[in-house]
Amino acid sequence: xxxxxxxxxxxxxxxxxxxxxxxxxxxxxxxxxxxxxxxxxxxxxxxxxxxxxxxxxxxxxxxxxxxxxxxxxxxxxxxxxxxxxxxxxxxxxxxxxxxxxxxxxxxxxxxxxxxxxxxxxxxxxxxxxxxxxxxxxxxxxxxxxxxxxxxxxxxxxxxxxxxxxxxxxxxxxxxxxxxxxxxxxxxxxxxxxxxxxxxxxxxxxxxxxxxxxxxxxxxxxxxxxxxxxxxxxxxxxxxxxxxxxxxxxxxxxxxxxxxxxxxxxxxxxxxxxxxxxxxxxxxxxxxxxxxxxxxxxxxxxxxxxxxxxxxxxxxxxxxxxxxxxxxxxxxxxxxxxxxxxxxxxxxxxxxxxxxxxxxxxxxxxxxxxxxxxxxxxxxxxxxxxxxxxxxxxxxxxxxxxxxxxxxxxxxxxxxxxxxxxxxxxxxxxxxxxxxxxxxxxxxx
Ligand code: NDP
Ligand code: 2IT
Numbered sequence: 001x002x003x004x005x006x007x008x009x010x011x012x013x014x015x016x017x018x019x020x021x022x023x024x025x026x027x028x029x030x031x032x033x034x035x036x037x038x039x040x041x042x043x044x045x046x047x048x049x050x051x052x053x054x055x056x057x058x059x060x061x062x063x064x065x066x067x068x069x070x071x072x073x074x075x076x077x078x079x080x081x082x083x084x085x086x087x088x089x090x091x092x093x094x095x096x097x098x099x100x101x102x103x104x105x106x107x108x109x110x111x112x113x114x115x116x117x118x119x120x121x122x123x124x125x126x127x128x129x130x131x132x133x134x135x136x137x138x139x140x141x142x143x144x145x146x147x148x149x150x151x152x153x154x155x156x157x158x159x160x161x162x163x164x165x166x167x168x169x170x171x172x173x174x175x176x177x178x179x180x181x182x183x184x185x186x187x188x189x190x191x192x193x194x195x196x197x198x199x200x201x202x203x204x205x206x207x208x209x210x211x212x213x214x215x216x217x218x219x220x221x222x223x224x225x226x227x228x229x230x231x232x233x234x235x236x237x238x239x240x241x242x243x244x245x246x247x248x249x250x251x252x253x254x255x256x257x258x259x260x261x262x263x264x265x266x267x268x269x270x271x272x273x274x275x276x277x278x279x280x281x282x283x284x285x286x287x288x289x290x291x292x293x294x295x296x297x298x299x300x301x302x303x304x305x306x307x308x309x310x311x312x313x314x315x316x317x318x319x320x321x322x323x324x325x326x327x328x329x330x331x332x333x334x335x336x337x338x339x340x341x342x343x344x345x346x347x348x349x350x351x352x353x354x355x356x357x358x359x360x361x362x363x364x365x366x367x368x369x370x371x372x373x374x375x376x377x378x379x380x381x382x383x384x385x386x387x388x389x390x391x392x393x394x395x396x397x398x399x400x401x402x403x404x405x406x407x408x409x410x411x412x413x414x415x416x417x418x419x420x421x422x423x424x425x426x427x428x429x430x431x432x433x434x435x436x437x438x439x440x441x442x443x444x
Contacts, residue, residue, distance in 0.1 A: 004029045004036050007049040018102030020320060024109050024345060025053060027352075027364075031427035034416045046443065048435055055082045055108060056089075058101065061151040063129055065143040067136075076100075077148050079127035081161055082108040085437035088159055089125030090115055090373060092166030093148075095173065097132040104128050106320070107166070110344055111373070113430030114366035117405050120377040125161055127152070133168045145176035153181050158189040158383070164376050165194040167319065170240060171206070175199075190383030193376035197388075202379035204394040205372075209342065210244025211395070212371015213315060214252060215402035217340040220363055220422070221313075223410065226337065229253035234311040234336075235272075236260045237318035238281050238288055241342040241369065245315050246272050258306040259288065260318060265306050266291045268298035310334040317342030328354040341365035352423065367409055367426040374401045 001009070008029055012022050029036075029049065036043055043049060063075040078101060081089040091111040094104070104126050112124030131144050155161060165174055174194045181191055188200075195201035204211070218228055233249050233256040235242050246256045255271045261281075266272070266288050276294035280286050292300050307314065307327035314336050316323045320343065328351035331339065339355055340363035341347060347355070347362075355362050375398055382388050412432070413425030 002033075002037070003040055003044055003049060004033050007053060011053050015102070015105075018105055020106040020345070021102045021109060023349060024106040027349060027423065028109070028113060028427050028431070029053075031424045032431045035428055035431065042439075043435075046439060048438060051438065051443075052083060052112070052434065053109070055080050055105065056084060057081050058105070059155055060101070063131065063144065063147050063151070065140070065147045067140050067143075075129045075131040075144070077127070077129045077151060078104045079152060079155055079161070079163070080104050080108040080125060081155070082124040082126070083112045083434065084123035085434050085441060086116060087121035087123045089161035090122035090164070090376065091124060091126040092164045093169045093173075093177075094126070094128035094166040095131050095133050095168030096128070097130050099128045099130045103320070107344055110366050112434060113427060114370045115373055116430040116433045117367055117408065117426060118370050118374040118377060118401055119404065119408075120374060120401075122162075122373065122377050125163070126166075127163055128166065131168075133173070138172070141173060142176045145173050146180040149177045149180035150184070152177075153184050156181075156191055158191050158380070162190065162376070162380060163192055164373070165240065167239070170194070171196055171201075190380050193379040195379070200379075200383050202375060202382055202388065202394055203391040204398060205375045205379055206240065207244040207247065208375035208398055209241045209369050209372030210246070210317070211248045212374065212398055212402045213241070213245050213317070213340055213342045213368050214248035215371065215399050216363055216368050216406050217313065217315070217338065218252060219403050219406040220340070220361055221338060223406070224361055228313070231255070231312040232257055232310065233313045233315060234258045234306050234309050235315045235317055235342075236265070236306045236322055236346070237316075237343065238277060239318070241372070242315075242317035243274075243277060243281065245317055245342050246277065247274055249315075250274060254313070257311070258309055260304070260306050261288045263287055264289065264300055264302045265304065266298055266300055267306075267309055268295055270295070270297060307331055308334075311336050313338045313340070315340055315342050316346035318346065319343055320345045321348050323347045323351050325350045325354055327351060331355070332358045332360060336360060339363070340368040342369050344369065356421065356423070361420075362422060364423045364426050366430060367405055367422065370405060371398050371402055374398060
C-alpha cells in the first residue's frame with residue numbers, strides 16, 4: 001500500500017467518529033498523491049503525512065452560561081490548533097448546534113491549506129461550540145461569549161492563535177469575545193479578527209469572503225474564455241458569505257436569483273433585492289419567509305432546492321455537504337458551467353467528481369473562500385502597525401490576492417499534468433508551502 005493510503009487508513013481507524021474530517025482528509029491526501037510519490041522516501045522518514053494530519057493540540061472545554069430566565073446551560077467549546085508551520089494558528093469560531101470535534105477538525109485541516117494559499121503568514125486552526133445563537137437575546141449571547149472566552153483566552157494571543165467569525169459568529173459575537181479577552185488579560189491586541197471598525201477592525205473584512213469568492217470566480221471564468229456579465233447565478237445561504245457574494249455578483253453585472261437559510265429558499269426571477277436581504281438578515285435577524293413582503297413576485301419554498309434552478313454559475317455559501325450528487329446532476333442538466341464554493345466543503349466528494357467529469361469549472365472552498373481569512377491577515381497587519389487602511393486599499397489587496405491565488409493553483413495543476421483540476425491544484429499549492437516550512441523546522 002502506498003504512503004497516502006496507509007495514512008488515510010490509519011487516521012480513519014484512530015478517529016472513527018469524525019466523518020467530515022475523513023472527507024476532507026481524503027480530498028487533500030488523494031490530491032497531493034503525485035507530490036508524495038515524488039518525495040516518498042523523505043516524507044516517510046520525516047513522518048510528514050502523520051504530522052500534518054494530527055493537530056498540534058485539541059482543546060475542549062465546558063461553557064456554562066445563564067439564560068434570561070435564570071436557567072443555567074452548559075455547552076461544549078472547542079479550539080483545534082492544527083498546524084503553525086507558516087504562522088500563528090488562524091481560523092474562525094463556529095456557533096451552531098451541529099458542531100462537534102469532527103466538524104471543527106475538518107475545518108481546521110482545510111484551514112491549513114487555505115491559509116497557505118493566501119500567501120500570507122498564517123497557520124491553520126478552528127474553534128466553535130454547539131451553542132445555538134438562534135432566538136437568543138443579546139444578553140444571552142453576551143453571557144455565552146464571555147463564558148466561552150473565560151476558557152479560550154488561555155490558549156490564544158495576537159502571535160499564537162487568532163480566532164475570527166464563521167457560522168453564527170459575526171461582529172456582535174466577536175465584540176463580546178474581544179471585550180472579555182481584554183478584561184481578563186488587560187491586553188489591547190489583535191487577538192481576534194472581524195472586529196468592529198472603532199476597535200481595530202479592518203474595512204472590507206465584512207465583505208471579504210463574498211467579494212473574494214467573486215474575484216476568484218471572475219478570474220477562473222476569464223481564463224476559460226467566459227465572463228460573469230449577464231449570467232444567472234444561484235446562491236445558497238443568506239449569511240455573511242452569501243450576502244456579499246450576491247452584492248459583488250450584482251456589481252460585476254451578473255444576476256443572482258436565489259438565496260436560502262435553514263428553513264427554506266427564495267427564487268426571485270428579477271434578481272435578489274440586496275437591500276431587502278440585508279434588512280431581513282443583518283438588521284432584523286429574521287427568516288427568509290419575510291422576503292415575499294418586500295418582493296411579491298418572488299417565490300418562497302420550504303426546505304432545500306436552490307440547485308434545481310436553471311443557472312450559469314452556482315455558489316454554495318451555507319454549510320458543508322449541502323450540494324450532493326443529485327444536486328450536481330440537476331445543475332449539469334440545467335447548463336451550469338461553473339461552481340465556486342463560498343462555504344467550506346459544501347460539495348460532497350461524489351458531486352465534485354460528477355461536476356468535474358461533466359466539464360463544470362470547479363473552484364474548491366479552500367481557494368474560493370480564502371478572501372475572508374486573507375483579509376483577516378490584513379487586519380492583523382494593520383493591528384501590528386497600529387494603522388488602518390482605506391476600504392479601497394484593502395479591497396485592492398484582496399483582489400490581487402485572489403487573482404494570484406487562482407494562478408498559483410492553476411499553475412500547480414498544470415505542473416502535475418492536471419490542467420483545469422483546481423481541486424488538485426489548490427491542495428498541491430497549499431501543501432507545498434506548509435511542507436517546505438515543516439521540513440526546514442525539523443521534527444516538531
Ligand atoms: P452565517 O452564519 O453568516 O450564515 C450561514 C448561512 O448558512 C445562514 O443563512 C444559515 O441559515 C445557513 N446555514 C448554516 N448552517 C446550515 C445548515 N446546517 N443547513 C442549512 N443552512 C445552514 O455564516 P457565514 O456566511 O459566515 O458562513 C457560511 C459558510 O462559509 C460556512 O461554511 C463557513 O465556514 C464559510 N466561510 C465563512 C467565512 C467568513 O468569513 N465568514 C470565510 C470562509 C468560509 P440559518 O441562519 O437559518 O441557520
Ligand atoms: O473558514 C474561514 O476561512 C473563516 N471562517 C474565516 C477565518 C478567519 O480567520 O478570518
